[in-house]
Amino acid sequence: xxxxxxxxxxxxxxxxxxxxxxxxxxxxxxxxxxxxxxxxxxxxxxxxxxxxxxxxxxxxxxxxxxxxxxxxxxxxxxx
Amino acid sequence: xxxxxxxxxxxxxxxxxxxxxxxxxxxxxxxxxxxxxxxxxxxxxxxxxxxxxxxxxxxxxxxxxxxxxxxxxxxxxxx
Numbered sequence: 597x598x599x600x601x602x603x604x605x606x607x608x609x610x611x612x613x614x615x616x617x618x619x620x621x622x623x624x625x626x627x628x629x630x631x632x633x634x635x636x637x638x639x640x641x642x643x644x645x646x647x648x649x650x651x652x653x654x655x656x657x658x659x660x661x662x663x664x665x666x667x668x669x670x671x672x673x674x675x
Numbered sequence: 676x677x678x679x680x681x682x683x684x685x686x687x688x689x690x691x692x693x694x695x696x697x698x699x700x701x702x703x704x705x706x707x708x709x710x711x712x713x714x715x716x717x718x719x720x721x722x723x724x725x726x727x728x729x730x731x732x733x734x735x736x737x738x739x740x741x742x743x744x745x746x747x748x749x750x751x752x753x754x
Contacts (some may be wrong), residue, residue, distance in 0.1 A: 600710040602716055603716075603717070604718070614717075615705060615716070617741070619738070620740055621736055621740060624736075624739055624740060626732065626735070626736055627722075628718040628721055628722035628723050628732070629719055629720070629722075629736075630717070630721065630722055631718075631719070631720035632717060632719050633717070633718040634715065634716070634717055634718075634729075635685070635715075635717070636713065636714075636715065636716060636720070637682075637713070637714040637715060637716040638693075638696070638711060638712070638713050638714070638715070639683070639710075639711070639712045640708055640710070640711050641708070641709040641710035641711070642707055642708060642709065643708075643709055644707050652742055653705065653707070656707035657700055657703075657705055657708075658707070660703055661695070661696070661699055661700060661703060666733070
């Protein structure tokens with residue numbers, strides 16, 4: 597079973613990396629980019645075949661390691 | 676208009692960051708994680724309202740800046 601995890605900065609948390617990308621796009625001539633936010637995307641290959649157990653396991657992984665829940669949100673999608 | 680861009684390493688390209696995460700998960704006691712691949716996730720806020728033009732613009736941004744197309748794939752989703 598595969599899990600896709602998105603880790604994004606919470607609303608209101610400054611994103612200097614995103615700002616740098618927006619600046620670079622502007623200097624390359626791409627106008628009309630109002631904002632860029634960068635997050636992380638993880639694909640996990642799990643041995644677990646039960647969807648509920650996999651969801652619970654990945655949630656625990658996010659809470660403990662993959663996301664800093666003080667400043668980041670995460671979302672889990674099983675495929 | 677908002678664009679969501681996923682940038683992932685091509686199949687066969689080594690992903691040391693993913694391997695490090697897999698190792699860290701294992702050492703935290705999360706068994707059954709067979710593989711982890713880390714990618715980037717970008718949210719772009721665009722002034723453009725025409726979907727076709729926005730798609731073309733984001734594709735050009737990916738080719739020029741956001742993705743290294745030698746080793747990375749990208750996918751674009753407009754919302």
